Amino acid sequence: MTVIKSTRVLGVMLAATAIAMNAPLQAQVDSGTAVTLAADTQGSPEERAVTMLAQMTQDEKLSLLMGFFGTDFPPGGFEAPEEARYGSAGYVPGIARLGIPAQWQADAGIGVATQGGAQVKRARTALPSGLATAATWDRELAFAGGAMIGSEARADGFNVLLGGSVNLTREPRNGRNFEYAGEDPLLAGVMAGEQIAGVQSNDIISTSKHFAVNDQETDRGRSNSVLDEASMRMSDLLAFQIAHEIGDPGSVMCAYNRVNGPYSCEHPFLLTQVLRKEWGWPGYVMSDWGAVHSTADAANSGTDQESGYGLQRAANFAADKLRAALDAGETSQERIDLMVTRILRSMFSHGLIDNPVSADQLIDFAANRAVSQADAEGGIVLLKNDGNILPLAASARRIVLIGGHADKGVLSGGGSSQVYPDGENAVPGIEPTSWPGPVVYYPSSPLEELRALLPDARITYHDGVDHRRAAAAARNADLAIVFGTQWASESIDVPMHVEDDTLIESVAQSQPNTVVVLQTGGPVLMPWADKVPAIVEAWFPGRMGGAAIARVLTGAVNPSGHLPVTIPRSLAQLPHPGDPQPGDVNYTEGAAVGYKWFDAQGHDPLFPFGHGLSYTGFEYGNLTVTRAGDGLVATFTVTNSGEVAGADAAQVYVSGEGWEAPRRLGGFAKVELEPGETQLVSVALDPRLLAVWSTRENGWVRQSGSYQVSIGENSREIVETASIDLPASYLSAQWRPQ
């Protein structure tokens, strides 16, 4: 308690220096020495950082290494520094004397969040979940979404967004899967990388997280992810590596969990060897909130900034602790200078100095909602459509919507990434109403949107609480649309089913024309799948989700989303059928995550990775594969063989000997086609996906031999395959695409 109070005093003292921000470029320090202000430094970001470092006092240096929680936290007796943005995740004081702005940090990946503890919530535009965006397989949508939320962050005066969430869906019950981008390292890396690039196009920093193998929430602060190095390199780390190559985030957030023993934020192998020495990434590592457990160990391992002091009582990077570590010779001045330089360098290279943020700027909410809606429409997956029951026929006169609060709005995911909508939570009061809640429904009603699109139909709503009455309502209609929801949130893992399966069964029994619309955080079991003709997976569809769902159901939008995760038939098919456990989490499946596990085991999933139907059809042909640089290029034609325009997620899979699984996603492209149109598509295949990681050689090793390159409707329905003989090759750990 005493420590927390003294921190508050420190925050206020640092803030008192904020007046000099508008001073002329040359300022005088007490000693009379002229200083160069940050904005006036010359050269590369590295050179500018070094110039600043040379002018800084030790107090100033240390002040950049510890961030405060940005929201009052009464249980810990903590009041956020006044200069923090209201209700935010974090704040690192600036150094006004040198023209270095504060770092104002906001969550996260679907928009500008407000912490649950804040009384007043900031209303901002929520994208669909990260998993929904991944389901678009559309790099442009991922970039546009990132650019949109980054612009709102900037307009609110935030210059560090804590979004760019890359953990793999290794555990389908992970309560944070909705924040991430699916089970495949290429898809997740590309989509998260594009989002990061979009965020940073606003001259602010984006943060890739949670580094690394933070793949369950159960016991997240202590659990130990056990995964052999080669498997890690080919799965979780590869996703981050690809995201970094595309997005170049200014910061990385080390995770809560341990990895093969050490905590993620005290992990020289992850933070120094891999991230810096091998990937050549020049940014700074911030900790997750309360994820630092030591001073010298964490600093020497590669963590540069401790986050969220006040939310957690630990203050391992407080100035007095760092000084003590220096005095004891446990860390060095060189290390402190390196940490400061990395932070400054990212601030220079990502525009924080040259294009500083200021709060309370105007936001074009109408334009931003359109971005969110396009993302949602691109990510909705039509899983099943027997007899082409969808799109809804104009002849369906009586339609009943059942359950899922579909009269009011659409579900969102909980935790620190929670974005609050304008107006009210459409369905307030659902438990839990506080952490890890509240459960928030965005006011975008599928019922109202459908009524607007089908003015001649009689569309009613039944809450589904009484199953018998719901079934009767379905019987008396021409068609029933039943909504299944799975709420998910940070800090918990969640059962793999919707609320509620028995309602869906009852409705399906009384109405053969039953469409199921799902809003889920991740993959769920669908025990009723054979009993309904149509299933639509809408994920957490964001602020405009009701409109997006209605437009897909009516055919105003032709669905083009494809699964970024495997939908199993049963828990028994998973590598770990039992619920996530605390302690050592042995990821014995290695790099065979998701579909790779299913393929390697010969399990038949309910819906495979990459699956997604359309209201039109696509045909592939003329596949050729050629060598290009270190990798390959697959070229093929895609033809829209149906009657309506549509977009296809063309998927290229690769196969080789001795891999963790029979096939890997090697590349993909989203292609929009008019009816009858054919396009020639070229997809570059990353050479790392044609190799395996060798710990002995510390690099990617490809054996000489025959490799297969296939185009598929999804990971299980391969349409055409070409073989190519390749010589042996070796790519070092430092290799990156040109």
Ligand code: BGC
């Ligand atoms: C989460 C991070 C988040 C941070 C700040 C942590 O609990 O794990 O993802 O950015 O809080 O809100």
